[in-house]
Amino acid sequence: MSDKKRNFQIWRGDQNSGEFKPYQTTITPGMVVLDAIHQIQAESAPDLAVRWNCKAGKCGSCSCEINGNPRLACMTRMADLPPEGDITIEPMQAFPPIKDLVTDVSWNYEVKQKITPFTPAEPDFEDGTFNMQQEDVDRIQEFRKCIECFLCQDVCHVLRDHHKHPEFIGPRFFIHNAQLEMHPKDTADRLSDLRHENGIGYCNITKCCTKVCPEHITITDNAIIPLKERVVDEYYDPLKKLFRIFKPGNKKTESTASSN
Numbered sequence: 001m002s003d004k005k006r007n008f009q010i011w012r013g014d015q016n017s018g019e020f021k022p023y024q025t026t027i028t029p030g031m032v033v034l035d036a037i038h039q040i041q042a043e044s045a046p047d048l049a050v051r052w053n054c055k056a057g058k059c060g061s062c063s064c065e066i067n068g069n070p071r072l073a074c075m076t077r078m079a080d081l082p083p084e085g086d087i088t089i090e091p092m093q094a095f096p097p098i099k100d101l102v103t104d105v106s107w108n109y110e111v112k113q114k115i116t117p118f119t120p121a122e123p124d125f126e127d128g129t130f131n132m133q134q135e136d137v138d139r140i141q142e143f144r145k146c147i148e149c150f151l152c153q154d155v156c157h158v159l160r161d162h163h164k165h166p167e168f169i170g171p172r173f174f175i176h177n178a179q180l181e182m183h184p185k186d187t188a189d190r191l192s193d194l195r196h197e198n199g200i201g202y203c204n205i206t207k208c209c210t211k212v213c214p215e216h217i218t219i220t221d222n223a224i225i226p227l228k229e230r231v232v233d234e235y236y237d238p239l240k241k242l243f244r245i246f247k248p249g250n251k252k253t254e255s256t257a258s259s260n
Contacts, residue, residue: 003028006078008040010048011090014099020088027078033089034062034073037101049100057214060149064101065090070151070212092154105150111169114197118180119188136184142222143179145215148172152209152219158202168199171209171219178223181230191234200228 006027009020025039034052041048052062055074062073067081067088081087095103124131152171158164169177177194180186194200205228207220217223233240 006036007086008036009086009088010037010040010045010101011088012045012048012100013097015097018097018100020090022086029079031078032074033066033071033076033078033081033087036078036087037073037089049098049102051102058147060147060151060214063092063149063151063154065092065154070154072149072151072214075214092150094154094156094159095150107165108148108150108153108170108172111173112176115169115173115176116180116188116190116193118183118186121185121187130185132184136182140179140182142217143175145217146172146175147215149214151212151214155208155212156203157206157208158199164199164202168202171203171224173198174200174203174227175217175219175223178227181227191231194227195231195235200224200231203228 004027005024008023008025010023011018012021013019023040023044025036025043027036034050034055037048037050041050050062050064050073052074053059054061057072057075060072063070064073065071065088066073066076070092073089089101091097091101091103092105095105095107098104121130123129150172153159156170158168159170174194177190177198180188181190203224205220205225210217210219210221213219
C-alpha cells in the first residue's frame with residue numbers, strides 16, 4: 001500500500017454528549033489504526049483522548065470500535081480495512097464514555113472482586129505440593145491468555161444492547177469462573193452465583209465474544225457452555241443432584257447442599 005490520504009470519522013465527546021468529527025491523514029505502509037490516531041493527534045487534534053499502552057496487543061488498553069467492530073487499535077492494520085470510504089472510530093458501547101475514545105471500564109474490576117477466589121484443597125504431599133495431571137493444566141491454560149481488553153464484554157448483546165450489567169457478568173468473567181471451576185485443586189462452589197447472581201442463563205451462545213477475542217480464546221465452547229452444563233446438572237437434573245448430595249467427600253457438593 002503506497003502513501004494515501006484517508007478520511008476518518010472519530011467520535012468526540014464526553015459522558016454528556018458527543019458527535020463524529022471528520023479528520024484526514026496520510027497512511028503509509030505498515031500503519032495500524034493506533035498509528036493513524038496518533039498522527040491525527042499530532043497534526044490536527046492534540047486534545048483527542050485515546051487510551052493505549054503497549055502497542056503490542058498484550059495490554060488491552062486501546063480497545064475501541066473500528067467501522068462498527070470491537071477491535072484493538074494497535075492490532076488493526078490500515079491495509080486490512082476497506083480501501084475506500086471513511087473509517088469510523090468510536091469508543092466501546094457497553095461502557096460509559098469518559099472522553100472521546102476512552103471509556104470507564106471500572107465496572108469490570110468491581111465484578112471480578114465479587115467472584116469467589118481460588119480456594120485450594122489440602123496439599124497432596126507433606127511438602128505442600130500437589131499432584132497435577134498435564135491434561136488438567138492444559139485445559140485451563142487457554143483462559144490465562146486473557147488480556148482483559150473487554151472486547152468480548154463490548155460485543156455481548158446482553159451488556160451492549162440490553163444493559164444488564166447489574167445481572168450479568170459477561171464473557172470475560174465466565175472465562176475467569178471457568179478457569180477456577182475447572183481447576184482440579186479448587187474446592188469452592190460458584191455454581192449458585194453463576195445461576196442466581198451472574199446471569200449465565202442470559203447468554204444464548206451466539207459466539208460473538210469468541211469472534212472478537214484477540215487472543216483467540218474459545219470463550220463460548222470451552223468456557224461458557226461447560227459452565228452452563230454444570231449449572232444445568234446441579235439445578236435441573238434431580239438424579240445427578242441427589243447423587244452429588246450423597247456422594248461422600250465432595251466438598252463442593254457439601255457446601256452447595258448446606259446452602260439449599
